[in-house]
Amino acid sequence: MSFVFAGLFTPFHYQFFNNGIIVATIAGALCGLLGVFVVLRGMSYIGHGLSHAVFGGAAASAVMNINYFVGAGVWGVASGVIIGRIARRRLIGADAAIGVVTTASFALGLALLNRYGQAKKSIEAVLFGSVLGVKTIDIVAVSAVAILSIIIVVALYRAFLFATFDPEVAQVSGVRVAWIEALLMGLLSLTILVTMRVIGTLLISALLVIPASVARMLTNSFARMLWISPIIGAVSAFTGMYLSYFLDTSASATVILMGTLMFIVVYAVTGLRGRTRISGLHHI
């Protein structure tokens, strides 16, 4: 019996696992926090798009032997600027602009890895994330972005709330909406940058959407969503990561499945009330 009990702690004997679970838990909380804005503004496609854009940068920096944060960061910002340019010309919508630029970036990254990378292994790591490669710098990076996000969201809480609920009236009432939006996009890009190595390109947008949707079903208050959602994100990341060790499944997939499980449970428990609350969210 005590043997089984001790077995529950074996994953924590590995440094790489400890690093991985710390990064994942903070990442879950961070994605939960920013996910509130993503979900309420119906822009989950942005999380999807940004992660695909950053993938191109990650691939390029791997191939060219540049530091991941620098390469992927510059690439992500460049994609953001290009998307803004295309969308501003209004010939095609922002969603289409994002679709074109980010999938192109993704395809380019894939081609680069095929041609010059150590092929399969590294591609899989970027697509699905990996706990193996997590270093102390990742913990520092994700913590820094999390602290920055908390400070900004608290300091500008009202402006963020107003600009999210009603950008036009916010603008008229003196909130600098364009600035708030840029700030949010910046934080989202940073978040994706620092969490991608653990969660992977393909599943990060789910981590931005699921905790916030669960929180929305649980409360009618924006302020409460802002702390419920990070808790749900952190709990699903921690438990998912932990279970993946025993189930021998992909860590990020298990994290998302844990989140989905919570979604289903809350969906069932809150019943009709919860369902109507999320029915107006324009996503998934």
Next chain:
Amino acid sequence: MIGEVLVECAHMSCAYNSTLAIKKIDFTIRKGDFVGIVGPSGSGKTTLLKAILGSISPIEGHVTKKPQLRMGYVPQVETVDWNFPVTVLEVVAMTRSSTGRLPRVTKDERADALLVLERLGLGGLENRHIRELSGGQQQRVFVARALFHRPELLVLDEPTSGVDVRTRHEVLHLLADLHDEGVSIILSTHDLNGLAAHLPRLVCLNSEIIADGSPVDVLTPEVLEQTFGAPMEVLIHGGMPVVVDGVGADIAERMSRLG
């Protein structure tokens, strides 16, 4: 006495994707004005209000505003996201969102907001979610939010759409009170008899300004036909113009034959 100019549109045209919505608008709002804009659906009422607010910019001509003009905007309720997780109090407090304010609504702000809500007949509803209100109450929450900003110019887009007669009267009384207190008001409406005819100044809009003046001068069959593209008759009842659908008699006759 003529009040100072708050907003002036000079030869202003606005477009969406190069399709003109309103053209060559010459229009002035002065302190103390209480103006209604009428016109058919798609005639550019919302566009004109947004140009005045500065949330869209004209492609031709210009809008000049009194420096630091404080404006309160009550949008068409159809544009509100009713699923958004906010309470009545949170919505009202929104217009004091300038930087340096803490997340929590302060005691003073709360007291202020409760006064405004009380005044609009929304006392006791401050902790309700915005969807858990009647249509008239929802409308008034957004008026409350605009008032909380202490505007000099209040801009309302169809403040009485979808509300019953009594609520409409209440809204009118409220606006008249605010006007008495020195708030200048501009609103758009589809309600010619219930709202527009009671205002001191009316603007008929159909992409261009067809007429601008007092209801007695503006509500004439010629202007209305030009604005709405449909025949209308105007009766005078108790000194006030009452607009009747020109085809009304015709239809009534056909209906009576059916019976």
